[in-house]
Amino acid sequence: MEKTVNQKAWFLVLPVLLLVAFSAVIPLMTVVNYSVQDTFGNNQFFWAGLEWFEEMLRSERMWDALGRQLMFSGIILAIEIPLGIFVALNMPKSGFWSSFCLVLMSLPLLIPWNVVGTIWQIFGRVDIGLLGYTLDALGINYNYTQDILAAWVTIIVMDVWHWTSLVALLAFAGLKSIPDAYYQAAKIDQASRWKVFRFIELPKMMGVLMIAILLRFMDSFMIYTEPFVVTGGGPGNATTLLSIDLVKMALGQFDLGPAAAFSIMYFLVILLISWVFYTVMTNLDKREG
Amino acid sequence: MAKITLDNLAHSYLPNPRSEDDFALKELNHDWDDGAAYALLGSSGCGKSTLLNIISGLLHPSQGRILFDGKDVTRAPTAERNIAQVFQFPVVYDTMTVHDNLAFPLRNRGRDEAYVAERVQEIARMIGMEDMLKKKARGLTADAKQKISLGRGMVRKDVNALLFDEPLTVIDPHMKWELRTQLKKLHHDFGHTMIYVTHDQTEALTFADKVVVMYDGRVVQIGTPEELFERPEHTFVGYFIGSPGMNVIPARIDGNKAYVNGSYVQLARGYGALDGKVEIGVRPEFARLSQTEGLPVKVRRVEDVGRHKIIRAEFFGTDINIIAGEDDRISADMNRVTFDAAHVNVYANDWRVQGEAA
Numbered sequence: 001m002e003k004t005v006n007q008k009a010w011f012l013v014l015p016v017l018l019l020v021a022f023s024a025v026i027p028l029m030t031v032v033n034y035s036v037q038d039t040f041g042n043n044q045f046f047w048a049g050l051e052w053f054e055e056m057l058r059s060e061r062m063w064d065a066l067g068r069q070l071m072f073s074g075i076i077l078a079i080e081i082p083l084g085i086f087v088a089l090n091m092p093k094s095g096f097w098s099s100f101c102l103v104l105m106s107l108p109l110l111i112p113w114n115v116v117g118t119i120w121q122i123f124g125r126v127d128i129g130l131l132g133y134t135l136d137a138l139g140i141n142y143n144y145t146q147d148i149l150a151a152w153v154t155i156i157v158m159d160v161w162h163w164t165s166l167v168a169l170l171a172f173a174g175l176k177s178i179p180d181a182y183y184q185a186a187k188i189d190q191a192s193r194w195k196v197f198r199f200i201e202l203p204k205m206m207g208v209l210m211i212a213i214l215l216r217f218m219d220s221f222m223i224y225t226e227p228f229v230v231t232g233g234g235p236g237n238a239t240t241l242l243s244i245d246l247v248k249m250a251l252g253q254f255d256l257g258p259a260a261a262f263s264i265m266y267f268l269v270i271l272l273i274s275w276v277f278y279t280v281m282t283n284l285d286k287r288e289g
Numbered sequence: 290m291a292k293i294t295l296d297n298l299a300h301s302y303l304p305n306p307r308s309e310d311d312f313a314l315k316e317l318n319h320d321w322d323d324g325a326a327y328a329l330l331g332s333s334g335c336g337k338s339t340l341l342n343i344i345s346g347l348l349h350p351s352q353g354r355i356l357f358d359g360k361d362v363t364r365a366p367t368a369e370r371n372i373a374q375v376f377q378f379p380v381v382y383d384t385m386t387v388h389d390n391l392a393f394p395l396r397n398r399g400r401d402e403a404y405v406a407e408r409v410q411e412i413a414r415m416i417g418m419e420d421m422l423k424k425k426a427r428g429l430t431a432d433a434k435q436k437i438s439l440g441r442g443m444v445r446k447d448v449n450a451l452l453f454d455e456p457l458t459v460i461d462p463h464m465k466w467e468l469r470t471q472l473k474k475l476h477h478d479f480g481h482t483m484i485y486v487t488h489d490q491t492e493a494l495t496f497a498d499k500v501v502v503m504y505d506g507r508v509v510q511i512g513t514p515e516e517l518f519e520r521p522e523h524t525f526v527g528y529f530i531g532s533p534g535m536n537v538i539p540a541r542i543d544g545n546k547a548y549v550n551g552s553y554v555q556l557a558r559g560y561g562a563l564d565g566k567v568e569i570g571v572r573p574e575f576a577r578l579s580q581t582e583g584l585p586v587k588v589r590r591v592e593d594v595g596r597h598k599i600i601r602a603e604f605f606g607t608d609i610n611i612i613a614g615e616d617d618r619i620s621a622d623m624n625r626v627t628f629d630a631a632h633v634n635v636y637a638n639d640w641r642v643q644g645e646a647a
Contacts, residue, residue, distance in 0.1 A: 188347075
């Protein structure tokens with residue numbers, strides 16, 4: 001069919017463009033605006049150029065927060081993805097128990113973030129929390145308000161509890177789409193359980209796993225509420241992740257300029273990592289095809 | 290290679306089958322001779338695939354035993370049975386190359402690489418994919434993928450039996466013929482026991498030494514293509530094999546005459562009293578349209594299919610088909626039909642009745 005060029009078609013995109021402008025571009029521009037200016041109060045602003053960006057790039061505080069953030073995202077991905085796959089592989093494939101498992105697993109996903117934080121904050125308390133009290137009674141030194149390791153373990157376990165089911169649900173959907181004939185053929189070919197996973201299940205799940213990794217990465221990289229409710233970024237700065245640090249800087253210290261510069265770089269980092277990840281995965285896909 | 294014996298075998302997908310209707314595969318006793326090529330023919334849902342999966346061990350039967358050369362393997366897993374099976378839809382390992390796909394069953398059994406390479410080359414030549422061995426299987430077309438599946442089925446030399454579950458459904462017609470020829474050749478060269486499931490009678494009749502016709506979970510006839518054509522043991526066989534299928538006409542039998550609505554058709558044999566639903570069956574090839582002889586018939590339509598003509602007609606309220614030669618003239622006043630007495634079969638409750646020489 002002949003395709004006609006009609007520049008008027010651009011008008012059809014206009015409503016979306018306007019919507020995006022109001023929801024994203026204009027708010028982002030105010031951040032850009034703050035990032036290149038300085039203020040001494042009284043709503044008076046002075047041009048500061050790239051000064052805040054330079055300061056932030058030199059700031060040890062930001063690099064530390066970024067390091068902690070990467071470690072956090074890395075650890076939860078390394079746990080949640082394999083664990084999610086493992087759960088999906090061992091779930092009942094159909095029938096009542098399958099639905100039952102799905103509903104049960106979806107429950108943590110339905111709980112609001114700060115409630116999740118509160119649950120774990122109380123759960124882990126040594127005086128009244130079931131987990132904290134039990135561990136303490138067993139003679140294990142567990143106190144997330146004082147011990148760095150305990151604080152990290154708590155926020156990681158909390159995130160795993162909250163989000164592994166998302167990975168499991170996606171992986172389960174991927175597994176369900178594999179026709180029976182594949183498993184039958186594998187039996188005929190005498191493939192071991194590992195080979196069935198490696199050559200049938202994993203390739204068929206690749207698409208949904210990519211989405212799961214991307215979602216979990218972006219989400220965990222921006223995480224704020226849950227660790228804030230549990231540890232408040234402590235002990236010291238041990239669990240001060242990027243978002244927590246950003247809020248401290250912007251609202252606690254009211255350093256609007258540095259905080260704006262910080263958030264722009266934060267945004268670019270997420271965009272960059274997601275883009276690199278996506279490109280690498282799709283190229284891998286193409287090369288194999 | 291082995292002789293496969295089915296002993297009182299039956300299968301139901303329900304946990305507690307009550308009546309015979311609950312069984313997808315009804316009680317069955319049969320020997321699959323070592324080295325023979327069988328076709329398992331029947332319409333969709335008649336239990337063909339169920340039977341195949343029981344033989345390969347993908348399914349365990351609800352009752353009965355299955356023996357390989359006299360050894361009971363009813364509960365043995367697929368791996369122990371050493372069977373190759375090819376499925377209706379292509380199964381390939383996407384992330385592997387064509388070569389690795391073909392090598393997979395051999396490598397899983399720990400064969401050495403030199404042997405694997407040699408076998409893969411041989412099979413690749415057979416399925417015409419020698420120049421694609423280095424390619425990933427993912428991007429290939431459906432029929433290339435199915436050829437790989439077939440290749441994986443054939444790559445092992447020492448299998449007890451080769452099972453095919455409608456393997457050529459997704460292959461285009463030209464390639465279908467060629468692959469079928471290859472399969473026949475493979476059978477000829479190596480003498481594997483082969484069971485080939487299909488609902489395509491041409492495929493079944495050209496492939497197999499013996500055709501097993503299944504209907505409603507039951508084996509209704511096992512025979513050579515000629516036997517199925519000449520003496521269908523069940524009306525389903527008559528209807529399913531042949532194009533068009535056998536004409537089945539309700540009748541009342543008295544000695545060597547079949548009465549249809551007061552008029553009679555001469556039979557070659559004599560019959561005793563018959564109970565239940567009594568019918569006569571006669572293939573369109575053995576019916577002839579005439580001006581003067583035979584019984585009245587109302588011609589509805591004449592179809593010229595190239596090699597011959599098919600006359601669709603009504604015979605005392607029953608639709609029948611008559612085949613006439615390509616050069617036969619069919620005129621408007623030809624409104625009678627005669628049947629070749631030697632080829633009129635008698636059926637009681639759908640099963641053929643053996644008559645006595647009259």
